[in-house]
Amino acid sequence: MTNSNLKDFSNFHANLAQSAYTGRPSNFPFDSQRDSDKELLNSGQSLYFDFSQDNKFYNKDKKEWEITPGGKHLSHDGKVYLQPDPDLHTVEDKIKLQVGDPGGGVHQEEPPIKLYQKGLLTDEKAGFNAYYLTDTPTLTNDTTKTYMSIRGSDAISYENLNDWVDNDAKFALNHIHIPQAKLATAGMKAKIAEMREKAPNATMDITGHSLGTIVSAQGVAGLSDEELEKIGKVVLFDGPDTTKSLKKMGLSDEKIQKISEKIEYYVNPFDIVGMLNREHTIAKLPGDSDEPLKKPVGKVNVLVPLHYTQITDPESSHDFGVFQSDGKGNLLTASEDFHPELLRAGEKLSRLIATSLDSLRALGVDDNVATNVLNSIMRGEFKIKAAIGYGVYENFTTEYSKIVEEARQESIKWDREAIPHYQEQLRNGNLTGEKRILVRAQLLQTAAQLANFDIEDKVKSVKTLLSDAKEDIQNIVKETRSTAFDMVGYLSSSEVTNLLSGFDTTSFWDEGVASDTKTAATSFLTQIQQLGESLVKASGSFETIDRDSAEDFNNLLADVKQTWRGKNGSPNG
Secondary structure: OOOOOOOOOOOHHHHHHHHHHOOOOOOOOOOOOOOOHHHHOOOOOEEEEOOOOEEEEEOOOOOEEEOOOOOOOOOOHEEEEEEOOOOOOEEEEEEEEEEEEOOOOEEEEEEEEEEEOOOOOEOOOEEEEEEEEEOOOOOOOOOOEEEEOOOOOOOOOHHHHHHHHHHHHHHHHHHHOOOHHHHHHHHHHHHHHHHHHOOOOOOEEEEEEHHHHHHHHHHHHHHHHHHHHHHHHHHHHHOOOOHHHHOOOOOOOOHHHHOOOOEEEEEOOOOOOOOOOOOOOOOOOOOOOOOOOOOOOOOEEEEEEOOOOOOOOOOOOOOHHHEEEEOOOOOOEEOOEEEEOHHHHHHHHHHHHHHHHHHHHHHOOOOHHHHHHHHHHHOOOOOOOOOOHHHHHHHHHHHHHHHHHHHHHHHHHHHHHHHHHHHHHHEEEEEEEEHHHHHHHHHHHHHHHHHHHHHHHHHHHHHHHHHHHHHHHHHHHHHHHHHHHHHHHHEEEEEEHHHHOOOOHHHHHHHHHHHHHHHHHHHHHHHHHHHHHHHHHHHHHHHHHHHHHHHHHHHHHHHHHHHHHHHHHHOOO
16 A cells, blocks of 8 residues: 545545545544544544535655645535444464473463554554544434444555455455454444444445455445345445355345445556456456356445555555546546546456456465465565566556556547537537536546646656657767777877866756656656646536536636645745
8 A cells, every 4th residue: 555645535435435544635544643643532432524614734655735625515515423432442463481490390371472552443463443433523313323434554564464464365365254354343233233222313334445445345235124125325445346255145035235336446447456356347358258147246446546556556546636626525436438548458358457466366376375476466566576467467467557557548539539529519519518517527537637647758768868868868978988998009198188177977967857847747647647636626516606607716726826826835826
């Protein structure tokens, strides 16, 4: 996981899912709270969060301050209350040791090797972390909505191998009922029972990201039909399909269908985790049979990402920073009518993942080796070249890059063809109401994306030209100095040296100017991307514009300019 954060707090469920992690603009984990807030939770009181407000925080990964703008049109105006876990306590994990006595003999000692937190919604040893939130300060008859946000995999380390070995790797290879999901089911059951007693009119939404989506789906699968009635929506981000695992758990097709009606996924077509187990469920590819696509669990939305990136890139395809939302908080998604090439890209990646996992199984790898290969893919590295699974890794990374780049080129082509089509639709005057609003929004979104692609290519070209120019100058200087020293038969060595004094790369290449040029190009790209983000967000306001006067449109544009300039510190435009 990189810490590529949501660009704004416009989508309520995405806000909750992201905040389950540490090091984010807003954080639910107990250890991330200020001492005063920890005391508040320890006393049994709730902790107030408001996603309608801007949040300034220091991104340790990027080593810079970031401002996440507050969201509009949010449930409960963006206000929720994090409830304490009354069962949360510290547990000492001990190991039994036989220790020799000075006078001979031995005795047994049990020194603590690790302290970890454990409660109803937390088991750090198992890697399980969930957070319960409500729309009121306490759970009462006035409560109408509650939420459970479930954390996904932390960045791989010795301390959280449970996430990767016991859960991620075993699920990917064997579709197991993962240990964390069993803990989630117990937590859900307890909270549903508490809701029935204290807030009988309330329902509970569940949200999660990455591993948290598996935990959520399998956790819900463990509920009875009666308990399932208390679940509102299950909104999941960048997670795999769980159909095979639910069937292995013994669920009937009828029960899986009931669960599916609750679940909605948002997945990036370039994300390895989100595309796991989704082969033959997203789109038909050339050469496919007429056999219908398989039905996955839940409704699946394929995102139109802000950046066309891989999972290892700084703006990772697996992280929240590539999400795009309009002014109403709706995430931008692909369809047969809007960026269908992304559906095909997701299908290609999903099939690549499936064949790669089949290759690992054929090699007879165990869970530890599978974890190493999966981790290598996530990190974009494979240190032990001779290790089993290297061939699988190398082929995967090559084909993965091709899928992303091909989709980017197809999207550029689609944008260029779509813009005049949208313009013609708007010119002919046949569109009215919601359809006209949608087409105007899609035109704006398409134009913004094409501008981003165009500037990305130009910035890349500038950097390439600078690099090539520097290399040319270095070669010219090298060749000239070599020719000069060949003249030593006519001049003395000291005369040649004096002649070439100052004749080096620094005399003809200003590194400061080159660096400033690269920085300026990158800064310009960032500004164009931010302008595009502002325009996409503004598209959600078209309904108001259509309904009201031209003055409203001018106000909208002014708001876009202010947002963009505010991000870039350019008060004068």
